[in-house]
Amino acid sequence: MGRLAELFDPETVAVVGATDREGAVGRAITANLRDRFDGEVVPINPGRDEVLGLECYSDVSSAPPIDLAVVVVPPDAVIDALRDLGEAGTRNVVVITAGFSETGGEGADRERRLRAVADEYDLNVVGPNSLGVMATPNGMNATFGPEHALEGSISFMSQSGAFITAVLDWANEQGIGFQDVVSLGNKAVLDETDFVREWGDDPDTDVIIGYLEDVDDGQGFIEAAREVTDDTPIVLVKSGRTDAGAQAASSHTGAIAGSERAYEAGLEQAGVLRARSVQELFDSARALAGLPEPESDGVAVVTNAGGPGVLTTDAVGDSTLEMAGFTDGTIDRLAEAMPDEANVYNPIDAIGDADVDRFGEALEIALEDPNVGSAVVVAAPTAVLSYDELAETVIDELEAHDTPVVTCLMGGGRAREAEETLRESGIPNYFDPSRAVSGLDALARFRDIRERTVDEPERFDVDRERAREILARAERRDDNRLGVESMELLEAYGIPTPAGEIVDDPDRAREVAESIEDDVVMKIVSPDISHKSDIGGVKVGVPDDEVYDAYEDLVARARNYQPDATILGVQVQEQLDLDAATETIVGMNRDPQFGPLLLFGLGGIFVEILEDTSVRVAPIGEGEARDMIDEIQAAPLLRGARGREPADVEGVVETIQRLSQLVTDFPAILELDVNPLVAGPDGVEAIDLRLTVDPDELADDTEEP
Amino acid sequence: MGRLAELFDPETVAVVGATDREGAVGRAITANLRDRFDGEVVPINPGRDEVLGLECYSDVSSAPPIDLAVVVVPPDAVIDALRDLGEAGTRNVVVITAGFSETGGEGADRERRLRAVADEYDLNVVGPNSLGVMATPNGMNATFGPEHALEGSISFMSQSGAFITAVLDWANEQGIGFQDVVSLGNKAVLDETDFVREWGDDPDTDVIIGYLEDVDDGQGFIEAAREVTDDTPIVLVKSGRTDAGAQAASSHTGAIAGSERAYEAGLEQAGVLRARSVQELFDSARALAGLPEPESDGVAVVTNAGGPGVLTTDAVGDSTLEMAGFTDGTIDRLAEAMPDEANVYNPIDAIGDADVDRFGEALEIALEDPNVGSAVVVAAPTAVLSYDELAETVIDELEAHDTPVVTCLMGGGRAREAEETLRESGIPNYFDPSRAVSGLDALARFRDIRERTVDEPERFDVDRERAREILARAERRDDNRLGVESMELLEAYGIPTPAGEIVDDPDRAREVAESIEDDVVMKIVSPDISHKSDIGGVKVGVPDDEVYDAYEDLVARARNYQPDATILGVQVQEQLDLDAATETIVGMNRDPQFGPLLLFGLGGIFVEILEDTSVRVAPIGEGEARDMIDEIQAAPLLRGARGREPADVEGVVETIQRLSQLVTDFPAILELDVNPLVAGPDGVEAIDLRLTVDPDELADDTEEP
The missing domain is CATH 3.30.1490.20 (ATP-grasp fold, A domain)
Known part of the structure; x- marks a missing residue:
């Protein structure tokens, strides 16, 4: 466990502002803690001797040592409360009180002071404007919400408190449990990056999920998430994906929204699985929390009903997975075990009169096939099939083969009990075949993330001092823009120019x-x-x-x-021979959250009309630079489609990396466009350049990295 | 009601092959009918006097007049049973018995004989290999499935019987009702087109939904569905969308699969809303069954929780809908009614302490805004908000304004009762904001389908006889291919050539x-x-x-x-001046289900590498031809992007229509490619032509249309 261990596993929790006044937040929190928490609950309120039957202290200094304090005093009293806690040696504080940056003006000022006090006393502060935090192993519900979480291995953070309440109500009904839950509030001190790091170190957290409206420090988040996703999957709903949503998010949180393209690239580079809806978030999380890792992308589908089998096959076609091709041995075994009318190719249709034994046998044979990495059991209700027995069989087969299996026991009431049995063994049952497959898909995508190697950005030998001198010229321009007269900048970074x-x-x-x-x-x-x-x-x-x-x-x-x-x-x-060459564009602009965002595309209509571009957050290594090229639809043109001589793709890869280094070395470069970067068979050359520079930033940047 | 009225509303239903042997299909059907059917149930079995307490007749001729017969005799006896029914004057038959074309060989032959008998006696035959049919108003469950449907206004057809059983079990739990349900089986006689027509004429069917694995007669289906969707929405899951799925579907049903692109175009031209999953099918159907039509695409979102409000806004951004821009009057009214902290712009955040009154007032003000065509109420559970009261308020507001409203009462158990109340008033509640919005989206898309005008294909004055002569030349070629030497074919159809x-x-x-x-x-x-x-x-x-x-x-x-x-x-x-011109391609191939499929794209890399093409099932009118052009990503190039002179787009539109006429006039043309069709500022010219002709088909085609 990391530095926030005590936040989730305190011995003593104080409620600063505890009360037993009906309807008060300070009462709800105290009650939630008193009802379930394994440790000591310490109400603090100068006006009371007792709150909800617990001994109440007049102030922090007179109370016993406090591991975690939950602060619900009025906004004006929060800063003093934090100072008192800091003085008393408390390190972990949740500020429930609202009226900070979310209200603008005075509130924003108050939040700055809160941050200063936290800094002074090295406080881990959640909030302000938080619903609170929960941990299930010790029964700690330090929120004022109406719901207690069930115990499980999913840790959950949310930038919306209401979202937590709603999700817990629903999750309790579905039997989905959590390890820790955090309402992030305004993220004045602790933010998503801190909790990702903390839960990455927590052996009891199998999956990290979150609802985020923004990411405070994109680069820090990428770094933390990359490390964590070596072991622990992260699935996020990031709202404000669309223009309309981003506008709504910004008016809701007051945050300056970064661009969706930066989030898309940044979260992907971070190794985060992104869900587009609450349902997808939990469909993925349930699979990731309970199932082993698939060894390959081949899926076996076992069904008693042709139609649903085809629907499942379509869902596999829509996913990153593929239908497993069975070996001849598997087909022979299936042919022997199944009736003549059955389909022994994938999807296996054990036909409508299949009982549990036949279903189980088909599943077992499929799981023993070396080409099968995971399986979906899709069943329609029939007179001869007991869903309850089928659930037991699926559990046995999964355990015997350590291969992930999900189920789609179609129907309503008659599937409920079996669903419960499966859930207890970590096997999610989904109503819809497409959701079942998307659960398996999340497992495979996370395996790919775990297995990927993100190469370190190469440090090319460049003339940084010369580059700085050229950039400094911008100071003499009204608009801070530099153009083709600054091509030496590219030369200084080893990028060929004519x-x-x-x-x-x-x-x-x-x-x-x-x-x-x-x-x-x-x-x-x-x-x-x-x-x-x-x-x-x-x-x-x-x-x-x-x-x-x-x-x-x-x-x-x-x-x-x-x-x-x-x-x-x-x-x-x-004058270059452009007939055999392809014009490309490499650009950069700075995203408020993620920093330098590199863009690559082919010139002219490809960028302007077809919008065929790829982006990455810099700095990037060779692999990511190459991915930027391969990702665009028109990539085959560079690689020599339609009888053309292939362009020097390696030259483009290197140029993208060198530009990545340039924009990383100089935060003063606000925007940059190399357009065109001409890629011919024998090399690349940058023909034109435009950039915008912030000279003030340049003055600050005097250190070599 | 149409010609199948008696199939769903018979006075007398016979079960040919009725029995009371435990586990027999003939027993299950008889029992299902006896338990609920309002009319008379007539078991027929030569070996029994009584079945399940009902008087049993030895044969059809001795039984009372039969409106609908359900046939469950062994495969070999089915043809005779149909003949007996035909002789006795029965017009409607459901053949449950399997062992027909789905088994190939002998079964396929048996199915041909079944079709011949049906033809001879003008029988409306459902199946064979069907689960049966249901109608809820008269309580007729003529299936052997374990589920009875609830009454409702959705009529449902499925090419998979298992799918019906699964869906009914689930729908009963969800409180979703049906009007008629048909298991299509092998579709030897009646197919999807027949039921679309029938339900289109049925005043009690508000929505037609279906699960299909293929469409038998694409052109007939398009024609029928276009008429029906003037009033009644059709939502279909068509499986076999993906390559893997198509292969699985074909091995499951033995049908020759048409191409997914043909289905995509054909179903869209037919006015069908296509669902990608079972869940989407019902999310759409529930909205279409219960809600009024939205007058505009503007959506108002009313919430007590910022985060879910942003998620809903994202979902609107993903859909074809848009966030409504409120009038100044609306904003003033909201500002007056809501507390200061509330957000009075869309999404309206009535904030966490909103009770039902505030929620209702916000919704009322929103629905009175002229820019609002529909609304989503998104609520997180709080201590001050009663979901049950909120449900009543939403119902009142919907009724008062006749504007569609859907709800997303987030949470689990605490939303159940309210959900039930809403459902009774036809308002779907969805767990996930994205599903709520997709329900509204289906309403708006159906409104667009209702409002669209599909123009009649123009009949150009062409030289059909000359075209036939040119096509006849293919007979003298080994491979039935014609090339540039047949450019007169285009001239005969008024398409310019150099x-x-x-x-x-x-x-x-x-x-x-x-x-x-x-x-x-x-x-x-x-x-x-x-x-x-x-x-x-x-x-x-x-x-x-x-x-x-x-x-x-x-x-x-x-x-x-x-x-x-x-x-x-x-x-x-x-020699044409190609510098100012754009090369385009118009092609055609014949799909086994939908017939002539036209393709349009720009030449070279646009088709080959970017795969930027549009397709339509011919014949098409001017609007659809123009849509084919506008749909491709590179369309701006034709319309004069980047300083180019605009090409003669009208010339391309006309050429596509003339080719549509050509391939419709001559089914003998199996494939055709005009590549390139050069479009310059002053006109278009076809430069090259290839086509494949079936001379036998040409010989058959001697009639003018």
């Missing part, structure tokens, strides 16, 4: 052109002219002897277009 | 080239050479004075490549 330079007189232009073997491309360079082509500011295929005149002409056109434009010069650049 | 012709001597080539203003394109024409470019069989930009030599060269290259190739000549064609 030969050439930006010159400010026509003679030098000619010298540069002569140093380049073929004809050149010439472009006007001005921060004030963004659409160069539109004003005739680009000339391609210029032979050496025309370079002088071309220079004069480009400058004249720019002046003509905008007399007061700042003209930095003319870029004279090697 | 100027030029196929010539068989170099002088004529030159004449043709001279008649064309610019340079020409020349291509070798040979059914034996499919990749012309690869062998140098295409020359572009040929000036008139080089045409003669080019002809000789093309023929020489072809001979050189394949000495025995049939060379039909050389195509001399106007």
